[in-house]
Amino acid sequence: MADRTVLFEHADHVARITLNRPERLNSFTRAMHAELRDALADLGDARVVVLTGAGRGFCAGQDLNDRAVTADSGPTDLGETVEQCWNPLVRALAELPQPVIARVNGVAAGAGASLALACDLVVAGTSARFIQSFAALGLVPDTGGSWHLARHLGQARAMGLALTGEPLNAARAAEWGLIWKCVDDEALDAEVDALAAKLAALPPLGLAATKAMIRTSWSRTLDAELDLQRDEMRRLGFTDDYREGVAAFLAKRPATFTGR
Missing domain, CATH: 1.10.12 (Lyase 2-enoyl-coa Hydratase; Chain  A, domain 2)
Known part of the structure; x- marks a missing residue:
């Protein structure tokens, strides 16, 4: 299990999925996308899903090293990665019958921030930060980011976050209605576990x-x-x-x- 990039646990009708590349802030490779797709496709009798990240961050989005892009390299088809990896993931989360809880610890940046927002409920620790880091690379908020930001926050705040890349802390994200709840870091596990157990016990x-x-x-x-x-x-x-x-x-x- 130690070499897997996605860990899966299942108990008491709760499936817990952990992104497991802590040395890279759980940024995604194609292999990681495939493992996550497999986990979401085989949830057994789970009635709720918890998605989180190992180590000090939730997810830093796409691992840029996975694309081997340099200043001298030729054109890169980012649309292919979005079409084959990120879009199917967002659609899968939306179409799952089970509620999906994002347990956000530390940084959620780029597609990692969008991934958290693609879940049904987001519970974040006070140290969590949501960063729309696309503008610095000349890109747009993918993984559903532009859609979720505008609907959760309205145009003014969505535009500000997307254009400036300014980090949004968890307390402000909760105040703005971007996420469900912000709790002390020490209480994050207990809060998410209680929420998952509550949902798992409902019809x-x-x-x-x-x-x-x-x-x-x-x-x-x-x-x-x-x-x-x-x-x-x-x-x-x-x-x-x-x-x-x-x-x-x-x-x-x-x-x-x-x-x-």
Whole structure:
């Protein structure tokens, strides 16, 4: 396991995926992308996913050494890397039925910052920094960055972060609504573990439907959203989990959900 660039643990319906290149701030190579794709494709009975980074940082984005670009080298097709690696990753995270929690420790830069924002919930330690480092290289915020920044923050703040590359600390990111929560570094593990356990104990069908609806609501009118809410409430109201939830509430006992 020590030589793997992505580590995978699975217990109590929680899948924990750790980016494992701490000596390179968990920056991505093609091999690392392949390992992460494999992990996300085989989550077993996990009801929630935690994505984090080993060592002192979450992820520094693309490992520039993996491309062997120099001042004298010829043109490099960065679009190929985005199309083959980063775009499929963002789509996979969005399409997973399970909620994905990003546990952000230390720096999240470039595509690493965008990767964190592509998750459903971001919990960061106070030492975390989100850096849109693309402008310094003459690039644009990829890995969904321009999309998520504008929708979370609005145009003014998204533009400022993207154009200047100014680091955004975790406390300010939470204040601005870019992430779910900022906690003391010492409390980060306990906070993420508690959140993952809470989500893993909830009805998975309802969580999956909620995630899908919120992520796609931008494309619907209010009327269409109301119709979809009706349809999903009808579907979920027929499930065993809904009946178990009501029965447990009335009996004042913990509920046991089966995902059916």
